[in-house]
Amino acid sequence: MTLPNHTPELKLREEFNRWAEAGRGEQMEENHLPIVIPMLALMELQSADRVLDVGCGSGWLVRRLAEHLPKGAIVGVDVSDEMVRRAQLAGAALPNASFLQGTAEEIPAPSDSFTKVISIESAYYWHDVARGLGEIFRVLAPGGSAWILINYYRDNLDCHQWKQNFEIPTSLLSAAEWQEQFHAAGFRKVQHQQIPDTSPTPEVYTGRWFRDASQLQRFKTNGALLVTGVKP
Numbered sequence: 001m002t003l004p005n006h007t008p009e010l011k012l013r014e015e016f017n018r019w020a021e022a023g024r025g026e027q028m029e030e031n032h033l034p035i036v037i038p039m040l041a042l043m044e045l046q047s048a049d050r051v052l053d054v055g056c057g058s059g060w061l062v063r064r065l066a067e068h069l070p071k072g073a074i075v076g077v078d079v080s081d082e083m084v085r086r087a088q089l090a091g092a093a094l095p096n097a098s099f100l101q102g103t104a105e106e107i108p109a110p111s112d113s114f115t116k117v118i119s120i121e122s123a124y125y126w127h128d129v130a131r132g133l134g135e136i137f138r139v140l141a142p143g144g145s146a147w148i149l150i151n152y153y154r155d156n157l158d159c160h161q162w163k164q165n166f167e168i169p170t171s172l173l174s175a176a177e178w179q180e181q182f183h184a185a186g187f188r189k190v191q192h193q194q195i196p197d198t199s200p201t202p203e204v205y206t207g208r209w210f211r212d213a214s215q216l217q218r219f220k221t222n223g224a225l226l227v228t229g230v231k232p
């Protein structure tokens with residue numbers, strides 16, 4: 001897919017291509033696994049599920065799901081062609097895993113294609129959240145469900161400082177606002193919950209995303225926001 005040169009997608013693509021080239025796509029598996037494992041436990045995946053991962057990054061979750069569901073079909077979509085290239089290389093031996101360059105706002109898949117759509121730590125970067133959720137609704141088959149998991153949301157006060165580090169526009173919505181957006185896209189049985197990250201926290205924090213280790217610990221205890229909905 002060739003993206004036009006003047007769109008917000010171009011900025012996203014350039015930014016996340018830089019992340020991919022710096023190896024950050026692969027690092028995210030370790031960072032996100034502690035919140036993804038509890039989400040997978042809630043999902044009740046079926047052996048023949050057709051799953052789409054929107055903003056799949058380096059594709060680690062697509063590969064895990066493809067190994068776990070050999071009769072299923074798992075597709076990853078990402079705006080960054082460099083993330084997609086790396087995901088394709090790493091997943092080449094898995095016949096039921098595939099990767100496409102594309103955006104949440106224009107998912108390159110036919111309507112009613114998937115039984116489940118997931119998205120991990122991506123949705124607050126979408127330049128048009130309403131359109132992204134509308135597209136997820138379109139590509140889900142009736143009865144299918146959407147699972148959006150994010151660490152950057154208004155109700156967790158200990159992530160608000162991230163804004164000053166972002167190089168691209170982001171949305172800081174509350175859980176209630178995410179639920180409203182799900183309803184507006186057509187989803188029913190819309191729910192949210194917080195998923196704490198119970199992985200060990202180092203005694204000293206030297207990164208640039210948190211003030212100190214105690215803020216990081218509070219952020220992890222509050223947990224990630226999981227918003228779910230079903231297409232009737």
Ligand SMILES: C[S@@+](CC[C@H](N)C(=O)[O-])C[C@H]1O[C@@H](n2cnc3c(N)ncnc32)[C@H](O)[C@@H]1O
Nearest residue numbers: 016028055056057078079080103104120122125
């Ligand atoms: C923080 S990374 C998370 C990647 C992956 N889900 C993971 O957990 O490792 C965010 C990803 O979302 C992708 N992304 C951001 N906005 C997007 C959009 N509008 N459409 C598709 N992908 C998008 C980025 O390219 C990036 O790979």
